[in-house]
Amino acid sequence: MKLLKIDSLHKTFKKHKVSAVDGASFSIFKGEVLGLVGESGCGKTTLAKLILRLIDADKGSIFYKDKDLLKISHSDMRKTRKSLQIIFQDPYASLDPRMRIGEVIEEVYDIHKNVTGREKKNKAIELLETVGLGEVYLQRLSSELSGGERQRVGIARALATDPEFIICDEPVSSLDISIQAQILNLLIDLQKRKNLTYLFISHDLGVIGSICDRVMVMQSGKFVESGSCETIFRNPKHEYTKTLLKSALLS
Amino acid sequence: MLLQIKNLKVGYRNIEVVRGVELNIDKGECVGLIGESGCGKTTVGLSVTKLIPERIGMTSGEILFEDKNILKLNPEELRNIRGKKISYVFQEPFSSLNPVFTVYEQIREMLEKKNNIYIQIAEILKSVGLEKIIGRKNVYPHELSGGMQQRAMIGMAIASKPSLVILDEPTTALDVTIQRQILDLITGLKNKMNLSILFISHDLRIVFSIADKIGIMYAGKIVEYGTKEKIISSPSHPYTIGLIDSIPSFEHRKQLFNVIGGKAPLFSELPKGCKFYPRCRFRIKECLKKEPELKDISADHFSRCILTSEIAARRLPKQNRSI
Ligand SMILES: Nc1ncnc2c1ncn2[C@@H]1O[C@H](COP(=O)(O)OP(=O)(O)OP(=O)(O)O)[C@@H](O)[C@H]1O
Ligand SMILES: Nc1ncnc2c1ncn2[C@@H]1O[C@H](COP(=O)(O)OP(=O)(O)OP(=O)(O)O)[C@@H](O)[C@H]1O
Ligand SMILES: [Mg+2]
Ligand SMILES: [Mg+2]
Numbered sequence: 001m002k003l004l005k006i007d008s009l010h011k012t013f014k015k016h017k018v019s020a021v022d023g024a025s026f027s028i029f030k031g032e033v034l035g036l037v038g039e040s041g042c043g044k045t046t047l048a049k050l051i052l053r054l055i056d057a058d059k060g061s062i063f064y065k066d067k068d069l070l071k072i073s074h075s076d077m078r079k080t081r082k083s084l085q086i087i088f089q090d091p092y093a094s095l096d097p098r099m100r101i102g103e104v105i106e107e108v109y110d111i112h113k114n115v116t117g118r119e120k121k122n123k124a125i126e127l128l129e130t131v132g133l134g135e136v137y138l139q140r141l142s143s144e145l146s147g148g149e150r151q152r153v154g155i156a157r158a159l160a161t162d163p164e165f166i167i168c169d170e171p172v173s174s175l176d177i178s179i180q181a182q183i184l185n186l187l188i189d190l191q192k193r194k195n196l197t198y199l200f201i202s203h204d205l206g207v208i209g210s211i212c213d214r215v216m217v218m219q220s221g222k223f224v225e226s227g228s229c230e231t232i233f234r235n236p237k238h239e240y241t242k243t244l245l246k247s248a249l250l251s
Numbered sequence: 252m253l254l255q256i257k258n259l260k261v262g263y264r265n266i267e268v269v270r271g272v273e274l275n276i277d278k279g280e281c282v283g284l285i286g287e288s289g290c291g292k293t294t295v296g297l298s299v300t301k302l303i304p305e306r307i308g309m310t311s312g313e314i315l316f317e318d319k320n321i322l323k324l325n326p327e328e329l330r331n332i333r334g335k336k337i338s339y340v341f342q343e344p345f346s347s348l349n350p351v352f353t354v355y356e357q358i359r360e361m362l363e364k365k366n367n368i369y370i371q372i373a374e375i376l377k378s379v380g381l382e383k384i385i386g387r388k389n390v391y392p393h394e395l396s397g398g399m400q401q402r403a404m405i406g407m408a409i410a411s412k413p414s415l416v417i418l419d420e421p422t423t424a425l426d427v428t429i430q431r432q433i434l435d436l437i438t439g440l441k442n443k444m445n446l447s448i449l450f451i452s453h454d455l456r457i458v459f460s461i462a463d464k465i466g467i468m469y470a471g472k473i474v475e476y477g478t479k480e481k482i483i484s485s486p487s488h489p490y491t492i493g494l495i496d497s498i499p500s501f502e503h504r505k506q507l508f509n510v511i512g513g514k515a516p517l518f519s520e521l522p523k524g525c526k527f528y529p530r531c532r533f534r535i536k537e538c539l540k541k542e543p544e545l546k547d548i549s550a551d552h553f554s555r556c557i558l559t560s561e562i563a564a565r566r567l568p569k570q571n572r573s574i
Contacts, residue, residue: 148288
C-alpha cells in the first residue's frame with residue numbers, strides 16, 4: 001500500500017528565485033525505509049518541510065493515506081501530524097531552550113486526555129532511556145545539553161506520539177559510532193515491530209546502506225536517480241552518485 | 252607553544268564535567284579532540300575563549316594563549332582575541348549565526364583588511380563551496396540549508412586570518428565530497444599561514460585525515476594522547492581500541508557496530524577507580540583502586556590505563572577491523 005504519494009511538487013523561494021524543490025514525484029510504501037541523499041543545499045530539508053506543511057508548496061500534490069495534505073484544513077493537518085513526525089536536522093533550532101526536557105516530551109502526551117501525570121513521566125523516562133539518556137535529564141533545560149544529547153531528545157520527542165511515518169533529517173549526524181548504532185538499531189527495531197515507515201535523509205552512505213530498502217538521489221531540486229541500495233551502490237548511473245560513492249570508498 | 256591548556260576543570264551546577272584536561276597546541280599544528288557524545292569536548296572548546304559565563308559554569312585551571320591566561324582576561328581584552336586571533340566554528344551553526352544580519356555582512360565584519368571587500372568575500376565563499384551565493388548580498392542565514400550554514404560559519408572563521416581556530420564538529424552535515432573540500436581548505440591554511448587548529452569531532456575517520464596529534468576524551472578527561480601515527484598504529488587505551496575497532500569498513504556497512512557496548516557513566520554518578528571500568532573488556536580488580544594517571548608509553552604517547560602493554564595482544568583480529 002502506498003502510504004505517501006507525491007506528484008510534481010514545486011517550491012521556489014521567491015526572493016532569490018531558488019527552485020529548492022523542482023517537480024518531485026515519488027511514493028513511499030507502508031513499512032518501507034526510503035533513503036534520500038544529495039549534496040548540501042539540493043533541497044532535502046525543504047522537501048521534508050513541504051510534506052509536513054511547515055512551508056507552503058507552490059504546486060503539486062501530497063497524498064498521505066488518500067488525503068491531499070495540501071488541501072486539508074489546518075485542524076485536520078494537526079491531527080495528521082500525530083502520525084507523521086519529523087526529527088529535525090538542527091535540534092537547537094527546534095527545541096525551546098527554556099523548556100525542561102521532561103516538558104518537551106510530556107507535552108506531546110497532552111493531546112491524549114486520559115494519560116495521568118505519572119504515566120506521562122514514566123513514558124518520558126522510558127523514551128529517554130531508549131536514546132541513551134536517563135531520568136536525570138528530565139529536569140535539564142534543553143540549553144543545558146551537549147549537541148548530541150539535544151539530537152537524541154529530538155528523536156525521543158518524535159517517537160513520543162507513536163507515529164506511523166517519520167521523516168528523519170540527518171538524525172544521527174552528530175553522534176559517535178556506538179550511539180549511532182544504538183539509535184539506528186532502535187529505529188530498525190521499531191520499524192519491524194510496528195511496521196513504521198521512514199523517509200531517511202543522510203549524507204552518510206554507510207548509514208543509508210545499513211538501514212534503507214531503497215534510495216533516491218537528489219540534485220538541484222530534482223530526483224536524478226533512484227533504486228534499491230544494492231543497485232545504486234553497485235552500479236551508480238548519475239555523476240553525483242558516482243563521486244559520492246568514490247569518495248566514500250576512499251575515506 | 253601557542254596554546255596550553257593546564258588542569259582545566261569545568262563544573263555545571265556543581266557537577267564537574269571537565270575534570271582536569273591538559274592539552275597543548277603548537278604553531279601550525281592540528282590537534283584533534285575526540286570522544287563520545289556528552290564527554291565534555293564542547294566544554295573544553297568553549298573554555299579556550301572563556302565562553303562559559305560564570306553563572307552557568309565554574310571554570311578553573313589555566314588557558315595560556317601567547318603566554319597570557321585567557322581565563323584571567325577582562326572583557327575588553329577578550330574582545331581583542333575572540334574572532335580575531337582565535338576564531339570559533341560552533342557545533343550548531345544556526346544558533347551562532349546572527350539572524351538579523353546577512354551572510355555578506357557577517358563575513359565582512361570578520362575581514363582582517365577592509366579593502367576589496369567583495370573580492371575577498373567572493374574568494375572566501377568559493378573556498379567553502381558556497382559559489383551559489385556569491386554576489387547575493389541579501390541572503391540571510393535562515394535562507395541557507397544546514398550544510399550551507401555550517402560552511403558560512405567556516406568562512407567567517409577564516410576571514411579574520413586567525414592564528415588559532417576551534418572547529419567543533421565542523422562537517423557533521425556535509426557529505427564526503429564537501430567534507431573533503433573543507434578539510435583540504437583547512438589543511439591548506441595550516442600549511443600556508445601556519446594556522447593552529449583544535450578540531451573537535453566524534454568521528455575518528457575525519458580526525459585521522461586531518462590531525463597531527465589526537466586527544467581521546469572519556470568522561471571529562473583525556474585518556475590517551477599521541478601523534479596520529481602512534482594512535483593509529485598502537486592505540487593503547489581500551490576505549491581508543493574500542494573506537495578504532497568500531498569503524499566499519501565499506502564492505503561491512505550492512506552491520507551496525509557497537510564494539511564498546513554499554514553507555515557512558517553519568518557525571519553525577521561516576522564509578523570509583525578507572526571511569527571506563529564498567530565497559531572495559533580488559534579490566535582487572537586492580538583498576539577499581541584509583542583512577543589511573545596519564546602515563547608515558549613512548550615519546551609523544553600517553554595513556555591513562557594500568558594495563559597498557561598486555562592489551563594490544565588481545566584486540567580484535569586484524570581481518571575484522573578496517574584499520
Ligand atoms: N527559507 C528560505 N528562504 C530562501 N531560500 C531557502 C530557504 N530555505 C532553504 N532555501 C534554499 O533552498 C535550497 C535548498 O535548501 P535545503 O535546506 O532544502 O537543502 P538540503 O538539501 O537540506 O541541504 P543540507 O544537506 O545542507 O541540509 C538552498 O539553496 C537554500 O539556500
Ligand atoms: N549548561 C549546562 N548545564 C548543565 N550541564 C551541561 C551544560 N552544558 C553541557 N552540560 C553537560 O556537560 C556534559 C558535557 O557537555 P559537552 O557539550 O561538553 O559535550 P560534548 O562532548 O561536546 O558532546 P556532543 O558530542 O554530544 O556535542 C554533558 O553531559 C552535558 O549534558
Ligand atoms: Mg538539510
Ligand atoms: Mg559538543
